[in-house]
Amino acid sequence: MGHPFEARVGANESAFGVSPVAAIAMRKAVDQLAWYSDPENFDLRSALATHHGVRPEEIAISAGIDDLLGLAVRAFVEPGQIAVASLGAYPTFIYHVNGFGCGLSSAPYRDGRNDLEALADLAQHPDVRLVYLSNPDNPTGTWHKASEIRQLIQALPKHCVFILDEAYTEFAPDDATPDIHPIHPRTMRMRTFSKAHGMAGARVGYAICPAAIASGFDKIRLHFGVNRIAQVGAAASLTHTAFVSDVVKQVETGRDAYVSLAADLGLLTLPSATNFVTFDAGSAERADAILERLIENRVFVRKPRVEPLDRYFRVTVGRKDERGVFAERLREIVKGT
């Protein structure tokens, strides 16, 4: 529209930037950019293995969770076989399922949450090979407890692989994250440097998974696929735990502010374990109208399009100034709608 957004609070990027330790390491890594990156991701894989208390063979690194989702669909679902996900789940997973010519079986959200029982029921179909769940969830921000996730895993047929997308796990309460140990023989836990670590532009994600799955990915992945600067930056960011804790704290503060704002304006919100808050506009029409007016007013926000999620709009926790701009604009708009 010919003008920049004043608050970029639509893509759940981190408003709190990259760790200064990682930034220094990455600026230095520019000097070695003429060299290919390490195809084994050895340093980063070792660091992640130590961080999570697993073996390096149980870490699969790739250019973001998006890349890992593509590899998983390609590896586990033949054309004609089926993947299961919630209706309105992370679009890139669905994109890969369609792109590889696989079938998709979907259960609608219930009360703003993934319906784990419905997903488990769908997975009983003999052609299902892959089940996807994000927890905490994107696009709603809601979450299930670790015990419920474990129950879902138990309920899946033995020939199904389960993807637990934990992109937002740093922002979640402790009991939303199942223990890493023991690594379940058919589960891939996917993590990213794009959210709490503030490195969305770098493209680094990883899976904690059985060694057999990681070595299977080695047969189809792009071996030099992770940018050299990104490898260095991710490893450096992993050491800067104080930075990540501070980001998480700032996000909690911002989430609380959004919840208060919503209450002030008579809007409901969904509970959030992520770096964004989902506002309930009461109806799809009103949510569309609010979204449109926010974007006209230079606030970049997004909303889900499928029922029953279409009554919501989703706002990333921005910096304090961005939250101020958003709050001011939302107040004006809600008064008028």
Added chain:
Amino acid sequence: MGHPFEARVGANESAFGVSPVAAIAMRKAVDQLAWYSDPENFDLRSALATHHGVRPEEIAISAGIDDLLGLAVRAFVEPGQIAVASLGAYPTFIYHVNGFGCGLSSAPYRDGRNDLEALADLAQHPDVRLVYLSNPDNPTGTWHKASEIRQLIQALPKHCVFILDEAYTEFAPDDATPDIHPIHPRTMRMRTFSKAHGMAGARVGYAICPAAIASGFDKIRLHFGVNRIAQVGAAASLTHTAFVSDVVKQVETGRDAYVSLAADLGLLTLPSATNFVTFDAGSAERADAILERLIENRVFVRKPRVEPLDRYFRVTVGRKDERGVFAERLREIVKGT
């Protein structure tokens, strides 16, 4: 082996680093790394379109030629159909052909060059969908003239897509590179920032191709697949033409020095239009022995393994100091073999 190499002249990386203009732009881009990269690669695509005098729709950008090769195999060759390449051609192309379960039909090299007639003959098989050629060639460094490439294109069946991998094109004589115009309806010209631009660790490559092929790739590629710093760096490097010209000149000097060295030692070399020189050891056994001794002596070099290329070893043009180390070690070794 517990010690670093003294001369890293095995992977055809640039010994002359990244453009200082690009380096400054990339260090600055670290500050915006919390934001996703532009999924459309708009700025870089526009800059490349202007650079080549084509439309932005005729540029497909991805995370290196490796990534583009995977997309091409996936897009154009069904399992059971066939791709054609020289025996010993760029291994990543073969990797994707195997990875997607496609067939491969290969013609051996002849006198250290791709055998274009044999490739055209193989392409006549009704199941062939994709033909791959690197020109200038990797792993030999040899090249064919533009007129010969055009003849090959004319000889291919109408249902075949042709990949012309021009990763080393900046180092080649002018008559090795067919005109970009008109863009042939079934040809993808692949280019990279990994070689002359010294950005192998960044992962940026592109194809100049019909708009229909580029938009087809948009349906299967990773939309956020190119690192944000890499996007910025590639666009900046493209403006720094004096840097690239200087790299090309230094590579020419180094190539000449390798050729003189070989002549001094009674070894033949293949003519090279790349940033490396292929030495002819006379037999596979002697080439293996020389390679082994070079690596023991801290010089990282590679060699092809398939006949008739296995009598060669391949040395990247390093910086002057690296060339000195290599020359000294090679002299000692050749005397002893």
